[in-house]
Amino acid sequence: MKKGLSKEAIAARAAREVQDGMYVNLGFGIPSLVAEYLAGRDVVLHSENGLIGMGPLAKQGEEDPDVINATKQLVTIAPGGAIVSQSDSFMIIRGGHLDMTFLGAFQVSENGDLANWKVPGEDNIPGVGGAMDLAVGAKAVVVAMTHADKDGSPKIVKECSYPLTGRRCVSLIVTDLAVIRVTGQGLVLEEAAPGFTAEEIQKVTEPKLIVSPGLKEIAV
Amino acid sequence: MDKTVKSSDEAVRDINDGAIILSAGFGLCGIPENLIRALVRKGSKDLTIICNNLGSTDSKDGQIYGAGLLAKNGQIKKFIGSFPGPIAKLPWFKELYRSKKIELEIIPQGTLNERIRCAGAGLGGFYTPTGVGTPIEEGKEKRLIDGREYILELPLAADFALIKAHKGDRAGNLVYRYSARNYNPVMAPAAKVAIAEVEELCEVGALDPDSVHTPGIFVSRIVKGETYEKRA
Known part of the structure; x- marks a missing residue:
C-alpha cells in the first residue's frame, strides 16, 4: 500500500501556514511537532499553562522543573518570554489574541466542526484541557492529523459522531494525504500528497471534496 | 501580622471529611506537594478536589504524584478539573x-479558571463562547450577545485552597517562579481558607512590593x- 506523509512531514507542511510575527499555540500529538519547523522564525509560541514565548525543549543539564509546557515537557523560555497565570493565559486564548492554533482531531466535519476530546462509551474517561477554548478563541484553527483512523475509517466526515469540541471552527486540515480548506461552499482539496490522486483521497473522505483548479502536490 | 504555621501537618489540621x-x-x-502529603497522612475522606489534572506521572519512575496521591489513597469522592491526565489510564483508577x-x-x-476566578472576585458568573454546541452547554442558560452565542457559567468556590509559591513572607505575600505560577x-482568593507552602520563607518587608504576585x-x-x- 502507498504511504502518505510521515507525522513529521505533516507537521512541516502545517508549519508553512505560520507567518512571521504570529502568536501561535500548539496542541498535543502531531501539532506539538510543528515547533521543530518554526525554529529560528519570528514567531511567539504560547503554551496554555502560562508561558508566552516557549523556547526549545530543555537540553540535559538545562532542565528546570518550574519551566514546563502544556504537554508537561521540560522546556526553555525564549528571549523576550513572559509568564502569566492560567486565568490570563485563557484570556489570551478566548479573547482572540492568538493568530493560530494547531490541534489534533478524532473527527472534522464538512462545515468545520471539531471533535477531539471524548471517545464515546461510558468507560472512556474524557479530558478536554484547553481545546474548547482554543477552538472558539484562536483566529485560525488548523487541524493536523492522520487522514483516516487506525481501521481505515475516514476522520473527515459529513457530521461528527463523536462529541464536539467546537462548532464551525476549523479553517484548514493538514493530513498525511492532503491539505483541505474548509469554505462556505464545502471542503476544497488544495494539495495532495506525492503519488496520490484526488480520486484516491476522495475514497477515504466521507463528504464530497471540491477539487481546487490549482490542485498541487504537497511539497515535502 | 504573622500567618506562619510550624508544619504542613499543622497547616491542614482542620481539612476534614467532605x-x-x-x-x-x-x-x-507548582503543586503544593508538602500539603498534599500531609493530607494523605491525615487521611480525610470524601474530598472534592478541584485541580487542572488529577496528579501526573513522574517521567523517571512512572508513578502518580500530586493530587493523584489522594485518589490512590481512596480519599477523593469527586474530581473537578479539565484533564484527569495519565491517572485515567491506570487500571485501579478506571475501576x-x-x-x-x-x-x-x-x-x-x-x-475552570474563570469559574474559580469569579468565586474569588465576588462575581455571580460569566457568559463564555467556550462549549457552545458541545455537551458542555447542556442545561446552561444561553444568550446571544452581539450576534454570538454564549453560555452562562457559575462561580466555583471551595473550603480550602492549597497553594505553592517559590517565596513568601510571614504575612502571606507570595512570589511564584516561572510556569509554577x-x-x-x-x-488563592477563591477559598474560605487559603494555605500556602513556600520554598523560602522570609520576614515581612523582605519582598519588593512590585514583585508580589499574590498579596x-x-x-x-x-x-x-x-x-x-x-x-x-
Missing part, C-alpha cells in the same frame, strides 16, 4: 470510575515546605 479543596498546579509543576466510587466533572480549562494566583490578603496560613521533590 471538604471541597482547590489544589493548584499544572502537571506536577474506581467504572464502579462510580469517584465522580468526575470535566470542565474546559479556560472555563499557573493556577496558584487564581485559586497576603488572600492567604490565611503560610508554611515552609519540608521537602521539595519537584518531580517532572
Whole structure:
C-alpha cells in the first residue's frame, strides 16, 4: 500500500501556514511537532499553562522543573518570554489574541466542526484541557492529523459522531494525504500528497471534496 | 501580622471529611506537594478536589504524584478539573470510575479558571463562547450577545485552597517562579481558607512590593515546605 506523509512531514507542511510575527499555540500529538519547523522564525509560541514565548525543549543539564509546557515537557523560555497565570493565559486564548492554533482531531466535519476530546462509551474517561477554548478563541484553527483512523475509517466526515469540541471552527486540515480548506461552499482539496490522486483521497473522505483548479502536490 | 504555621501537618489540621479543596498546579509543576502529603497522612475522606489534572506521572519512575496521591489513597469522592491526565489510564483508577466510587466533572480549562476566578472576585458568573454546541452547554442558560452565542457559567468556590509559591513572607505575600505560577494566583482568593507552602520563607518587608504576585490578603496560613521533590 502507498504511504502518505510521515507525522513529521505533516507537521512541516502545517508549519508553512505560520507567518512571521504570529502568536501561535500548539496542541498535543502531531501539532506539538510543528515547533521543530518554526525554529529560528519570528514567531511567539504560547503554551496554555502560562508561558508566552516557549523556547526549545530543555537540553540535559538545562532542565528546570518550574519551566514546563502544556504537554508537561521540560522546556526553555525564549528571549523576550513572559509568564502569566492560567486565568490570563485563557484570556489570551478566548479573547482572540492568538493568530493560530494547531490541534489534533478524532473527527472534522464538512462545515468545520471539531471533535477531539471524548471517545464515546461510558468507560472512556474524557479530558478536554484547553481545546474548547482554543477552538472558539484562536483566529485560525488548523487541524493536523492522520487522514483516516487506525481501521481505515475516514476522520473527515459529513457530521461528527463523536462529541464536539467546537462548532464551525476549523479553517484548514493538514493530513498525511492532503491539505483541505474548509469554505462556505464545502471542503476544497488544495494539495495532495506525492503519488496520490484526488480520486484516491476522495475514497477515504466521507463528504464530497471540491477539487481546487490549482490542485498541487504537497511539497515535502 | 504573622500567618506562619510550624508544619504542613499543622497547616491542614482542620481539612476534614467532605471538604471541597482547590489544589493548584499544572502537571506536577507548582503543586503544593508538602500539603498534599500531609493530607494523605491525615487521611480525610470524601474530598472534592478541584485541580487542572488529577496528579501526573513522574517521567523517571512512572508513578502518580500530586493530587493523584489522594485518589490512590481512596480519599477523593469527586474530581473537578479539565484533564484527569495519565491517572485515567491506570487500571485501579478506571475501576474506581467504572464502579462510580469517584465522580468526575470535566470542565474546559479556560472555563475552570474563570469559574474559580469569579468565586474569588465576588462575581455571580460569566457568559463564555467556550462549549457552545458541545455537551458542555447542556442545561446552561444561553444568550446571544452581539450576534454570538454564549453560555452562562457559575462561580466555583471551595473550603480550602492549597497553594505553592517559590517565596513568601510571614504575612502571606507570595512570589511564584516561572510556569509554577499557573493556577496558584487564581485559586488563592477563591477559598474560605487559603494555605500556602513556600520554598523560602522570609520576614515581612523582605519582598519588593512590585514583585508580589499574590498579596497576603488572600492567604490565611503560610508554611515552609519540608521537602521539595519537584518531580517532572
